[in-house]
Amino acid sequence: IQMTQSPSTLSASVGDRVTITCRASQSISSWLAWYQQKPGKAPKLLIYKASSLESGVPSGFSGSGSGTEFTLTISSLQPDDFATYYCQHYNEYPVTFGQGTKVEIK
Amino acid sequence: EVQLVESGGGLVQPGGSLRLSCVASGFTFNSYWMGWVRQAPGKGLEWVANINQDGTEKVYVDSVKGRFAISRDNAKNSLFLQMNSLRAEDTAVYYCARPSLSSGSYFDYWGQGTLVTVSS
Numbered sequence: 064i065q066m067t068q069s070p071s072t073l074s075a076s077v078g079d080r081v082t083i084t085c086r087a088s089q090s091i092s093s094w095l096a097w098y099q100q101k102p103g104k105a106p107k108l109l110i111y112k113a114s115s116l117e118s119g120v121p122s123g124f125s126g127s128g129s130g131t132e133f134t135l136t137i138s139s140l141q142p143d144d145f146a147t148y149y150c151q152h153y154n155e156y157p158v159t160f161g162q163g164t165k166v167e168i169k
Numbered sequence: 170e171v172q173l174v175e176s177g178g179g180l181v182q183p184g185g186s187l188r189l190s191c192v193a194s195g196f197t198f199n200s201y202w203m204g205w206v207r208q209a210p211g212k213g214l215e216w217v218a219n220i221n222q223d224g225t226e227k228v229y230v231d232s233v234k235g236r237f238a239i240s241r242d243n244a245k246n247s248l249f250l251q252m253n254s255l256r257a258e259d260t261a262v263y264y265c266a267r268p269s270l271s272s273g274s275y276f277d278y279w280g281q282g283t284l285v286t287v288s289s
Contacts, residue, residue, distance in 0.1 A: 094274075096275035098214075098276075100214075103221045103281055104281075105279035105280065105281055106214065106264075106276075106279055107266055107279075108201055108275065108276065108277050108278075111269065111271075111275050111277075118279065147212065149214055151214070151216075151275060151276075153274040153275045156219075156228050156274070157228075157231070158216045158274050158275075159215075159216065160213055160214040160215065160216070161213070162213045163213045163214075
């Protein structure tokens with residue numbers, strides 16, 4: 064299963080509402096996770112099962128979608144949110160990740 | 170506090186071998202599947218392998234089948250990745266990661282990573 068994220072890069076300002084899209088090459092039901100990764104650091108789980116917020120993750124992050132189309136939304140971009148975001152399906156093996164979306168400062 | 174600490178990375182020649190280790194703490198290690206995920210320099214994430222709680226079930230990405238072997242020692246809370254016949258394209262940071270207990274193979278905790286460089 065191939066995962067395709069768009070856009071690859073996103074320029075935004077603090078306070079902006081940001082949406083990242085992830086598309087699966089076939090239906091994955093809701094078996095989708097989102098991660099945030101900062102340079103030189105390990106990924107951090109944000110969302111699982113498409114829309115469930117991981118414990119400790121700010122409520123400004125939300126996920127939606129099912130089947131083949133999914134979105135990650137940041138309601139109001141904070142300085143700490145500038146990072147690269149990855150989606151990952153876990154519908155079957157091999158689990159695969161999207162290519163990443165870098166959110167940078169406008 | 171859950172901690173995963175990898176070691177064993179380094180520079181190795183093409184065709185060589187390397188064994189990565191990951192020591193886990195802060196959770197009941199033998200209750201969880203465990204896995205390895207890698208990231209080539211400047212690239213995205215690639216799942217490599219998972220192993221079940223007692224080591225009897227192992228799953229690999231096609232590109233490493235027959236060359237890499239995942240294993241674990243529950244008495245020592247340790248996860249391993251034996252990498253043989255290494256290629257330049259195996260150059261990456263290798264992360265030890267814990268699949269969630271709830272359902273499916275998404276990863277709720279990650280180590281800091283260990284860099285493997287395959288070059289002559």
